[in-house]
Amino acid sequence: MEVKTSKERIFEEAAILFREKGYRAASMRDLSDRVGLKPSSFYNHIKSKEEILQKICLENAKKFVDGMKAIKKESDDPLKQLQAVIRLHVDIAIKDRSSVTVFNDEWKHLSEPFLSDFLKMRKRYEKEFSKIIEAGVKKKIFRKLNPSIALFTILTSLRWIHYWYKPKRKIDVKTLENDVINLLVHGISKV
Amino acid sequence: MEVKTSKERIFEEAAILFREKGYRAASMRDLSDRVGLKPSSFYNHIKSKEEILQKICLENAKKFVDGMKAIKKESDDPLKQLQAVIRLHVDIAIKDRSSVTVFNDEWKHLSEPFLSDFLKMRKRYEKEFSKIIEAGVKKKIFRKLNPSIALFTILTSLRWIHYWYKPKRKIDVKTLENDVINLLVHGISKV
Structure with a gap:
């Protein structure tokens, strides 16, 4: 089984979130919730939307x-x-x-x-x-x-x-x- | 020459504004400015975006x-x-x-x-x-x-x-x- 890094999962979920809500309306909070990461750890992987x-x-x-x-x-x-x-x-x-x-x-x-x-x-x-x-x-x-x-x-x-x-x-x-x-x-x- | 009513001009300008900025980002203020109507008179013609x-x-x-x-x-x-x-x-x-x-x-x-x-x-x-x-x-x-x-x-x-x-x-x-x-x-x- 392929094991995905947190960063990969963030990008994957982001694409789905942006598709569903549109880029403008999607928030980083939504995204960190979806990936199941706390903001502190989330922002280690990604800087901005x-x-x-x-x-x-x-x-x-x-x-x-x-x-x-x-x-x-x-x-x-x-x-x-x-x-x-x-x-x-x-x-x-x-x-x-x-x-x-x-x-x-x-x-x-x-x-x-x-x-x-x-x-x-x-x-x-x-x-x-x-x-x-x-x-x-x-x-x-x-x-x-x-x-x-x-x-x-x-x-x-x-x-x-x-x-x-x-x-x-x-x-x-x-x-x-x-x-x-x-x-x-x-x-x-x-x- | 065709004379357009204020209402017609509002709809025409609105379509251009929505196309340019997107519906979400376009404001009624932008629109009344474009049509050259004061808000008081503008809202006589139109209720909402x-x-x-x-x-x-x-x-x-x-x-x-x-x-x-x-x-x-x-x-x-x-x-x-x-x-x-x-x-x-x-x-x-x-x-x-x-x-x-x-x-x-x-x-x-x-x-x-x-x-x-x-x-x-x-x-x-x-x-x-x-x-x-x-x-x-x-x-x-x-x-x-x-x-x-x-x-x-x-x-x-x-x-x-x-x-x-x-x-x-x-x-x-x-x-x-x-x-x-x-x-x-x-x-x-x-x-």
């Missing part, structure tokens, strides 16, 4: 950035790259739903310079995503769509999974990935 | 519900219905970006019984949307996808337009609608 938010946002951003890098290394084919990126989003959303929700919904509470750094990272990621679309359009593998419209439609289309997915829904991850990829790559229409 | 949120959420919900009704009356063809629903979402998002943003992001601050009513309306709307997808799958016009996965992927894919669209982007509404419809109906891939 924002320290937790920074870590959650940074770690998730890194998952996407590293994933994108690996995908581009793996293949030159825009279609394969796009399929792999969609799979990456589904996998990240499913593996740690709380932390992805906080990353998606609460980043705007970061203070400077973390906010600017975060936005720069996001912009760079979108740029890399956009390059896949542009390459596909150029090679005539993809339809001639406005790249920004295609980028945001696809990116945004993946932002329900972390809210919705629960193991008890009994939809396996492969079906989820395949249906989403199928819909975005080939469309809903059969004709 | 939540009254405004209720109106914004209800009016937007009504636009979607009425739009869906009209679309179902207009045609029986699931493909035509789906295209029309996507167009409806784009149009609503573009026409009043602030109010749609508040509707999308701030509804969770509604108090009871408004919150439950709102969620019921949303559920009914999703049900009507789902029926279009199920009918299309049954008639073999649409691919055999899990209807919930298809529903949420499509619904969510439309939730960037109100953030992103600005007249100065010089993308006309027809291109936007056609590209989004094309992507979701026929997919990004040409092959």
Whole structure:
């Protein structure tokens, strides 16, 4: 059995708490209660609420950035790259739903310079995503769509999974990935 | 020239203020300042912050519900219905970006019984949307996808337009609608 350190448990519970209450409304008192630590010992592990938010946002951003890098290394084919990126989003959303929700919904509470750094990272990621679309359009593998419209439609289309997915829904991850990829790559229409 | 009543200006400015600051952080003082009304006269028009949120959420919900009704009356063809629903979402998002943003992001601050009513309306709307997808799958016009996965992927894919669209982007509404419809109906891939 995996034994978690107090610090790990704090971050895990924080993600759940921030998801449930929102970052602003969540208090450090709630958090220390949930983890079952006295404030004196709690503050040995963690300095501030924002320290937790920074870590959650940074770690998730890194998952996407590293994933994108690996995908581009793996293949030159825009279609394969796009399929792999969609799979990456589904996998990240499913593996740690709380932390992805906080990353998606609460980043705007970061203070400077973390906010600017975060936005720069996001912009760079979108740029890399956009390059896949542009390459596909150029090679005539993809339809001639406005790249920004295609980028945001696809990116945004993946932002329900972390809210919705629960193991008890009994939809396996492969079906989820395949249906989403199928819909975005080939469309809903059969004709 | 259209002359707006004080009440109309209050609701318009409120939507912008809530979008910019978030509903929680926005104060009635900010709002009366923006509209340029003294508190005494301001409170003749409006009772509470939540009254405004209720109106914004209800009016937007009504636009979607009425739009869906009209679309179902207009045609029986699931493909035509789906295209029309996507167009409806784009149009609503573009026409009043602030109010749609508040509707999308701030509804969770509604108090009871408004919150439950709102969620019921949303559920009914999703049900009507789902029926279009199920009918299309049954008639073999649409691919055999899990209807919930298809529903949420499509619904969510439309939730960037109100953030992103600005007249100065010089993308006309027809291109936007056609590209989004094309992507979701026929997919990004040409092959």
